[in-house]
Amino acid sequence: MGLNSSITRYNNLFLNSVLSNLKRAIDLGGFGEEFFTYLSHPMRTVSVSIPVKINGTIKIYEGYRVQHNNALGPFKGGIRFHPEVTLEDDMALATIMTLKNSLNGLPYGGAKGAIRIDPAKVSKEELEAVSRGYARALVQFIGPDIDIPAPDLNTNPQIMAWMVDEYSKMVGRNAPATFTAKPVQLWGNPVREYSTGYGAALWTRNAARRFLKGIEGATVAVQGFGNVGYWLSHFLTEMGAKVVAIGDIGGAIYNPNGFNPDDVKATERKTGTVANYSGSGVRKIGMDELLTLNVDILVPAAVEGVINYSNANAVKAKIIMEAANGPVTADAEEVLYKRGIYVFPDIGVNAGGVVMSYLEWVENLQWFIWDEEETKKKLDYMITNAFNRVYDRWQKMSGATIRDAAYIDALDRIYQAMKWRGWI
Numbered sequence: 001m002g003l004n005s006s007i008t009r010y011n012n013l014f015l016n017s018v019l020s021n022l023k024r025a026i027d028l029g030g031f032g033e034e035f036f037t038y039l040s041h042p043m044r045t046v047s048v049s050i051p052v053k054i055n056g057t058i059k060i061y062e063g064y065r066v067q068h069n070n071a072l073g074p075f076k077g078g079i080r081f082h083p084e085v086t087l088e089d090d091m092a093l094a095t096i097m098t099l100k101n102s103l104n105g106l107p108y109g110g111a112k113g114a115i116r117i118d119p120a121k122v123s124k125e126e127l128e129a130v131s132r133g134y135a136r137a138l139v140q141f142i143g144p145d146i147d148i149p150a151p152d153l154n155t156n157p158q159i160m161a162w163m164v165d166e167y168s169k170m171v172g173r174n175a176p177a178t179f180t181a182k183p184v185q186l187w188g189n190p191v192r193e194y195s196t197g198y199g200a201a202l203w204t205r206n207a208a209r210r211f212l213k214g215i216e217g218a219t220v221a222v223q224g225f226g227n228v229g230y231w232l233s234h235f236l237t238e239m240g241a242k243v244v245a246i247g248d249i250g251g252a253i254y255n256p257n258g259f260n261p262d263d264v265k266a267t268e269r270k271t272g273t274v275a276n277y278s279g280s281g282v283r284k285i286g287m288d289e290l291l292t293l294n295v296d297i298l299v300p301a302a303v304e305g306v307i308n309y310s311n312a313n314a315v316k317a318k319i320i321m322e323a324a325n326g327p328v329t330a331d332a333e334e335v336l337y338k339r340g341i342y343v344f345p346d347i348g349v350n351a352g353g354v355v356m357s358y359l360e361w362v363e364n365l366q367w368f369i370w371d372e373e374e375t376k377k378k379l380d381y382m383i384t385n386a387f388n389r390v391y392d393r394w395q396k397m398s399g400a401t402i403r404d405a406a407y408i409d410a411l412d413r414i415y416q417a418m419k420w421r422g423w424i
């Protein structure tokens with residue numbers, strides 16, 4: 001199958017865009033057509049039906065697990081619960097996980113799972129039944145050295161706890177290393193809650209040291225104030241940055257003197273949105289204004305596609321950190337690149353969660369219990385290492401984006417493993 005037909009064979013924008021980015025990097029890195037053909041097909045796609053009996057009635061939920069590539073080790077990636085998720089979305093996300101795991105030096109291939117369910121619309125009992133049903137349906141396809149799932153959109157440590165319990169019952173032994181981001185009391189680790197935001201803050205500090213005058217005093221606008229956006233703002237403030245704008249689905253606020261993110265979080269927890277935060281010097285702004293503020297650093301930490309062809313020309317930040325997955329579209333990145341605005345890619349910036357998951361898996365396999373400081377130190381080392389590799393590679397390239405450098409770094413490791421194995 002030719003390159004172009006591999007990209008356009010799906011009727012799914014997200015997957016086609018992931019395949020386009022992949023092709024661009026494979027071409028730029030000179031890896032050859034065979035490698036693209038390989039990586040544009042997941043190795044295994046499992047579709048399951050999950051029957052649950054609620055009040056005497058049977059309901060069937062549809063679930064997937066896409067195991068994209070395991071040249072570097074067991075498959076790894078989250079499970080998302082969403083009513084509109086499709087198998088092709090899952091394929092796109094699994095492909096990204098292969099790259100993310102490789103870039104961060106983890107001994108994993110990439111995977112992603114999903115169940116078509118709206119968790120807000122079902123009872124806790126139904127959610128538990130569906131979660132256990134998914135673990136049962138996949139029992140022969142997952143395991144500590146086969147495929148290790150974790151949470152993603154709308155899934156959490158409670159869901160991981162049900163799944164690890166069900167899996168352990170099925171295999172007849174305690175098997176904590178099959179799922180990560182579990183509750184601390186069930187062999188999870190204490191860094192889980194803030195690992196992605198912390199990792200994104202480390203990438204931002206490293207980027208500010210190379211591309212700005214350092215993180216101290218740098219002004220930051222953050223879109224999205226959930227798990228990632230809040231913790232990122234918290235740690236950046238601790239590092240000396242000035243978070244001057246914060247926005248969420250309910251609106252956005254600006255204060256040229258900088259916010260205390262913990263205070264803003266307290267308001268958001270109480271009232272549902274950061275837009276209700278008030279104080280001297282604070283004014284409400286629109287989300288369009290937040291994304292185009294004259295700041296040093298812009299951090300989209302909410303949803304995909306928010307910086308696109310229609311607003312890329314208006315962006316004034318000097319660097320953009322992709323804390324969310326896919327917030328900058330490929331055509332926007334071209335515009336930003338020409339304007340000298342650097343975009344740091346999601347596969348590096350938001351990898352703190354999966355690096356933490358790797359550390360938890362190692363602990364579980366060895367029955368180690370590392371404390372918070374020790375885990376954080378290891379996370380710090382691995383994240384900084386990935387940043388430095390991407391930066392060094394990018395410096396040696398010409399005409400390349402930082403995303404190109406990150407993709408090529410990730411692909412190189414997978415390519416070498418596949419070569420040694422004799423797959424290509």
Ligand SMILES: NC(=O)c1ccc[n+]([C@@H]2O[C@H](COP(=O)([O-])OP(=O)(O)OC[C@H]3O[C@@H](n4cnc5c(N)ncnc54)[C@H](O)[C@@H]3O)[C@@H](O)[C@H]2O)c1
Binds near residue numbers: 301302303
């Ligand atoms: N949580 C993780 O460990 C993790 C890891 C890797 C990547 N990510 C990615 O980071 C992003 C954020 O994840 P999270 O866990 O913080 O989610 P979350 O649900 O905790 O928070 C999302 C935030 O974005 C805001 N938001 C949602 N839609 C918006 C919109 N249209 N405009 C403006 N704001 C909007 C919400 O109000 C909320 O503040 C997602 O892209 C996710 O895939 C998260």
